[in-house]
Amino acid sequence: MADSKREIERKYDATDATRLPDLDRVAGVGSVAHEGVTELDAVYYDTEDLRLAAVGVTLRRRTGGADAGWHLKLPVAAHVRDEVRAPLSDAPPDQLTALIRSRTLDAPVVPVVRLVSARDVHVLTAPDGTALAELSVDEVVAERLHGGGRTAAWTEIEVELADDGDPAFLDTVGRVLEEHGIRPSAAPSKLARALGETAPAGTPPRTAAPAEPRTAGDHVLGYVRRQAEAIAALDPAVRRELPDSVHRMRVATRRLRSALRSHRRVLDREATAALGAELKWLAGELGADRDQEVLDARLRARLDALPVTLAVGPVRARLRLRSAAGRSGSRRRTTAVLDSARYLDLLRALEALLAAPPLLPGAGAAPADELARAVRKDHKRLAGRVARALDLPAGPDRDAALHSARKAAKRARYVAEAARPVLGKPAKKAVKRLKAVQSLLGDHQDGVVARAALRDLAVQADAAGEPSFTWGLLYGREEAAAAAAERELPAVWHRAHRARPRRP
Known part of the structure; x- marks a missing residue:
């Protein structure tokens, strides 16, 4: 079984002549224990075209030391990685290769x-x-095993924070080292340095600084690339069931789909339509897990807000049973989606899109003109849906229309977010006001879903001979909350409509 730990460390260059300072004098240190020298032997695995190294992921089989075994390191932030471990075996363990599938795309x-x-x-x-x-x-002695047999050797200093330690302590140690002429390493990891120093002669640098975006196409493709990267990067987090990972992956999927739909003058819609349909599928599948999570939290909060005397019968036990059954099924479904050939084909299609984007003449336009046009277009679309919903009487038809307006608000917000680097403050203001509309309509829709669940709970309780009073009471409160949201909508929408970017 794989386990994991958060690794926070700093690396420094050293030479044979480097001497460590007196570490006992580092602020906060009471003593320093010298544990001696350990011999470590690690073989790093990657695809032939080094897909893992390109995104800072490392997979190794290491012997020697207290943690011999397979180690997968996933970047979290600068100097921070999650290390997932598995016992020694001859081949990479399945539980680790599953976590890199979104990067390798099943390449060996x-x-x-x-x-x-x-x-x-x-x-x-x-x-x-x-x-x-x-x-x-x-x-360290490095030997290239694939792509030439070149070797390299160097000495480095590594400072790794203890579990649950304060990251500020690494800054304290770093200052002492630098005062003694020991400088931070330019390489983010041993593997990165090894690949750089053992690369065959004439090999171009593995990474190049991205060009400054100049055209509308540059900005749109940059946004699309960031969302595609977020999907791939969040895949292992979803598989590990990390908090909020499903939600963040779903948001990246929706943002990407919205970008393809909103920027029709930049990217050929006919060429991206199939990919957009697959992104809609993925967002829907991820929604099964996320929606269950949101519903569970809402029902628990509603029940917690009731006076004890109004929680009649075994309501908490019934809610726990419903929640456990729903979560178990949704987790299995999410994992099955990430293991599917369809999902892998979607990731390949994203790579193909970015490698050869189907650009239209609008891609060469000035960014401010083109992005502002897209923002205004989606804002106008939202305005029509809000107007239609407000014209309907309260009831199922209005609920459906408000849900449609919510999706349009989300799309309008995403296109405004993408335009912020170009449009600046007007786009920032629009994002803030559109988020308020989206949140209000989102809460309304969550209430619609909650009412359906509460009705089911009441029916189940009645069939089991339990009181259904509490479920009916909560249903009524959800109805009242929905009515309040509908009364609030005109004012919230008016503020958002006023904040829309104007024509230049």
């Missing part, structure tokens, strides 16, 4: 680099004996 992983390190370890502890960090001096 092969050994690419071997690193043999002599690690000299020092443990820094606080005066009360609490571990603060581990500082190691690593003498």
Whole structure:
């Protein structure tokens, strides 16, 4: 079974002549324990075209040391990675290869680099004996296993924060090291340095700084690329059931789909229609899990807000049973989607789109003109849906129309978000006001879904001989909340409509 830990560390360059400062003098350190030298032997795996290395993901099989086994490192932020571990085996474990599937797209992983390190370890502890960090001096020999047999050698210093430690302590250690002439490493990881220093002669740099966006097409493609990257990066988080990961992946999917639909003058809609349909499918599948999560939270909150005397019968037990059954089914469904060939084909289609985008003449237009046009168009579309909903009497038809307006508000907000780097303050203001509309309509729709669930709970309770009073009471409160949202909508929409970007 794989386990994981959050790894927060800093790396520094060193030479044979480098001498460590007196670590006992680092602020906050009570003692330093020298644990001696450990021999580590690690083989790093990647696809032949180094897909994992390109996004800062590493997969290795390491022997030696206390944590021998398979290690998968997933970037979280600068100097921060999640390390997922599995026991030693001959081949990469399935539980780890599943976590890199959105990157490899099922291409086989092969050994690419071997690193043999002599690690000299020092443990820094606080005066009360609490571990603060581990500082190691690593003498590394790298051998290229795929793409040539070149070797490289270097010495580096690595400072890794102890579990639950304060990241500010790494800054404290870093200042002491730099005062003694020890500089931060330019390489983000040992693997990155090994690949750079053992690359065949004439190999271009693995990464190049992105060009400054100049045209409308540059800005739109940059936004599309960021959403596609978010989907791939969040895949392992969803599989690991990390908090909010399903929601964030679903949002990235919807933003990407909205961009393809809203920028029809930039990207050929006929060429992207099939991909848009697949993104709609993925968002819908992810919604099964997210919607269940939102509904569970809403029903619990409504029940918690009731006086104890109004919670009649085994209402909490029945709600827990319903929630557990729904969550179990939705989690299995989400995992099955991520393991499906259809999902993998979608990721490949995104790569193909970005490699050869179907640009139209609008892609060459001035960014401010083209992006403002897209924002105004989606705003006008939203205005029509809000007007239609407000013209309808209260009831199922209005509920459906308000839900349609909510989706239009979300799309209008996303296109305004994409335009913020170009349009600046007007787009920022529009995003804020559109978010208010979306939130109000979202809460209204959540209430519609909650009422249906409450009715089902009441029917189930009645059939089991339990009181259904509490479920009916909560149903009535949801009706009252929906009516209040509908009364509030005209004012919230008026503020959003006034904030729409004007024609230049």
